[in-house]
Structure formats: C-alpha cells, structure tokens
Amino acid sequence: MQSLTSGLGNSSNVNKGTINPQQVKRVLISRPNHRLGNLLLITPLVQEVQTLFPNATIDVFIKGNLGPIVFENFTNVNQIIRLPKKHFDELGNYMKGWLKLKKNKYDLAINADKNSSSGRLSIQLVNAKFKCFGEQATDLSSQFSDYAHIAKYPVYDLRHFLASVGMNVSNTPIPNLLLQLSPEEVAKGKALLDAIVPASKKTICLFTFATGAKCYSVEWWAVFYERILKEFPDYNILEVLPVENVSQIHFAAPTYYSKDIREITAFFKNTAVFVGADSGMMHLASAAQLPVVGLFSVTKTDKYAPYGAKSVAINTNETTIEDWIQAIKNSLE
Structure with a gap:
C-alpha cells in the first residue's frame, strides 16, 4: 500500500494563505496504528500541539482500543476516532471510522508518521484548512542531530510546516513521552x-x-x-x-x-x-x-x-x- 500512496498528499499543494494560531480551534493528529509503543511515541506531538494552540481541541485518529488509556488526562484531547485493530474482521466498524473522520472539519490536520500510508491517506481525505502530511522539501536531519528519532521528527516536521505558513515557532526542546497520571x-x-x-x-x-x-x-x-x-x-x-x-x-x-x-x-x-x-x-x-x-x-x-x-x-x-x-x-x- 505504501508504494501506492507514496505520492499522495503534499503540504505545499493544499495549503494556501497564512495560519493564525488564535483561530486554530480544532486539530486532528493521525496515527492509525494499534501498538502501545507507537501511540506513546506521539505523545510529544500531542504536547507540542497543546503548547502551540492552547485553545484548540485535539482529535486523535488511531487503531485499536488503547487510545483512551494513553490519552486520558490530556485535557485538550477531545475525541479519539478509532479503527478496529483487525479491519478485515470488522469491516463495518472500519468503514464507520473512516466516515466519522470524513464528517469532521478541522483547522489543522497532522500526519504523525510520514512513512504511514494510512496516515497520509487520512490527511488527504479529511476536511481541514491546513494539512501537514509530514513530507519535507528541506532535509531537516542536517539541522537537528536527533531528527531521526520517531518521537521527535513529527514535532520538527510540524514546526517546519507551521513556519512555512507564516507562524513563528521556537525551537524549544522536544517534549518527553508522557502518560499523564493522577x-x-x-x-x-x-x-x-x-x-x-x-x-x-x-x-x-x-x-x-x-x-x-x-x-x-x-x-x-x-x-x-x-x-x-x-x-x-x-x-x-x-x-x-x-x-x-x-x-x-x-x-x-x-x-x-x-x-x-x-x-x-x-x-x-x-x-x-x-x-x-x-x-x-x-x-x-x-x-x-x-x-x-x-x-x-x-x-x-x-x-x-x-x-x-x-x-x-x-x-x-x-x-x-x-x-x-x-x-x-x-x-x-
């Protein structure tokens, strides 16, 4: 599937105008994967979005049932849109998940893994004013020695994307992984x-x-x-x-x-x-x-x-x- 969707979606082709952070009220983060480690690895991105857009609510598009467990106590996380872990066994729920995603409107949609075919597809299909697919024309690895890290490069990619649409973003340390406990x-x-x-x-x-x-x-x-x-x-x-x-x-x-x-x-x-x-x-x-x-x-x-x-x-x-x-x-x- 990755070969079929490798050319799908390009941030520069779909984003026009300048983003106003004060007007960003709804954000989607897409990581359609069910593994615990992969969901934990996007918590730095969730924290980054919370910091950049404190007045926005965040929807997370994932697979499986671990999302409510991982993102509990993240106050900005509003909705977890889930695909079933084994979609061939639950085709009805699989289609419902995609349809639910399609119905929502967002100010900003972010693909958390640029190598994910389903992640890129989800951003292509969603109704959003600004779309960050994660691809970069600039090689950010030459700028950041830790860019290769799977929890960090989505944050670097987002910052680079936001700068390209007119937002001032500081290069503060990348947030750590976090499961918020009471x-x-x-x-x-x-x-x-x-x-x-x-x-x-x-x-x-x-x-x-x-x-x-x-x-x-x-x-x-x-x-x-x-x-x-x-x-x-x-x-x-x-x-x-x-x-x-x-x-x-x-x-x-x-x-x-x-x-x-x-x-x-x-x-x-x-x-x-x-x-x-x-x-x-x-x-x-x-x-x-x-x-x-x-x-x-x-x-x-x-x-x-x-x-x-x-x-x-x-x-x-x-x-x-x-x-x-x-x-x-x-x-x-």
Whole structure:
C-alpha cells in the first residue's frame, strides 16, 4: 500500500494563505496504528500541539482500543476516532471510522508518521484548512542531530510546516513521552511497590523480555543479573513481567505483573530506574518519566532511544558489561 500512496498528499499543494494560531480551534493528529509503543511515541506531538494552540481541541485518529488509556488526562484531547485493530474482521466498524473522520472539519490536520500510508491517506481525505502530511522539501536531519528519532521528527516536521505558513515557532526542546497520571494513580503505584519490596530502599526495575530478535537470551541475562546484584546491594532489584508472564532470569527476583497499562506506569513512576530491551514496556517507562537504560542489539538507537530524565540507549553489540553497569549508575545519580 505504501508504494501506492507514496505520492499522495503534499503540504505545499493544499495549503494556501497564512495560519493564525488564535483561530486554530480544532486539530486532528493521525496515527492509525494499534501498538502501545507507537501511540506513546506521539505523545510529544500531542504536547507540542497543546503548547502551540492552547485553545484548540485535539482529535486523535488511531487503531485499536488503547487510545483512551494513553490519552486520558490530556485535557485538550477531545475525541479519539478509532479503527478496529483487525479491519478485515470488522469491516463495518472500519468503514464507520473512516466516515466519522470524513464528517469532521478541522483547522489543522497532522500526519504523525510520514512513512504511514494510512496516515497520509487520512490527511488527504479529511476536511481541514491546513494539512501537514509530514513530507519535507528541506532535509531537516542536517539541522537537528536527533531528527531521526520517531518521537521527535513529527514535532520538527510540524514546526517546519507551521513556519512555512507564516507562524513563528521556537525551537524549544522536544517534549518527553508522557502518560499523564493522577495523584491517586501514583499513590496506588507506590502502595503496590511497597507491598513487594522494602520501601526503605530505592528500586531498580528490570524488564527481561522483548519480542523477536530484540529479546536477550536467558544466558545473557544470567550474567547481567548477577552483576547487577553485586553492584547494587543497597537497591531493591525487581522484575516487571510481560503479559506473557515469562522471565529470562527464571523469576529469580521479586516480580510485579499486571495487564493494566496505567497501573504499570504508576508502578514505574515509583521506581528509580528501568533497565530493559527496546520494547513497548521501555517506552511506557519513558512515559512515566523516570530514567531508562534501554538495551539495543537489533533496532536503531537513533530512532527508538529513550530520552529525557537521564535516560540512555546502549548498543550492547558495541559496548561491554562495564558500560551497562556504569549507565545504570549514571542514571541513579
């Protein structure tokens, strides 16, 4: 499908005139994807839109059922327009989602992933005065060293687009990933943590699982886990389990298991650092805005690295266990 829609939509061809930020009242952000990580990765864009257009409401066009969970407490988010995760199984609801999108009128519509065929199609079809497809005539990677990051380039693209239609936009730091928690949720997370490990110690949170080739072997984790125990005797070492309820360290550490995404985030919020491979859970820890030590062996660090809050991405193919331990120590400082 991407080859069929690669030439679909061009911001310069459809946008005429100058945008007035005071008149932007309705904004659409399109990311028709169901994966947790991909939805978390557009939260910086949502925050950017909230900052640029504080009086606007935001509709989000996605797939699946995670949108209300991820965007809860984002006060500007008005409506989540959903396509079913498996559209061939729910063709009626799939068509209803597209028709609902078509009925709305927006002042600004933004494609959050320039490489998404369905994202570009949605912006082409929607009724909007200004449309940001995400394509750029200018190579922004030469201007911004972190442009390749999947959570950051949509913000850079939006800023570049808005400048092209007459809006003054400052190059402030890109917002971090964020899942907005209530004080009650954070307090519940602390109670859950304190029920598992002593509250007198800070907690290093391990996530030993990942999908496919991103998952490190049992043997790899055995060596790393033993070294973590040796280097951090004054910390609780706890493992957060995946939905599959498996452990690459054979459940050697105290464990926490939940399928509640917001509860997991609140649990993370009360720990000192997250250590784990590139995964949706890693991005969830980043959205809790705690330090994250992301372990990479097959995916690109410049595209998926955790950032903010003393977070760091480590290519384990090019570093040693000494580097990994030092990264944890740096994040705890």
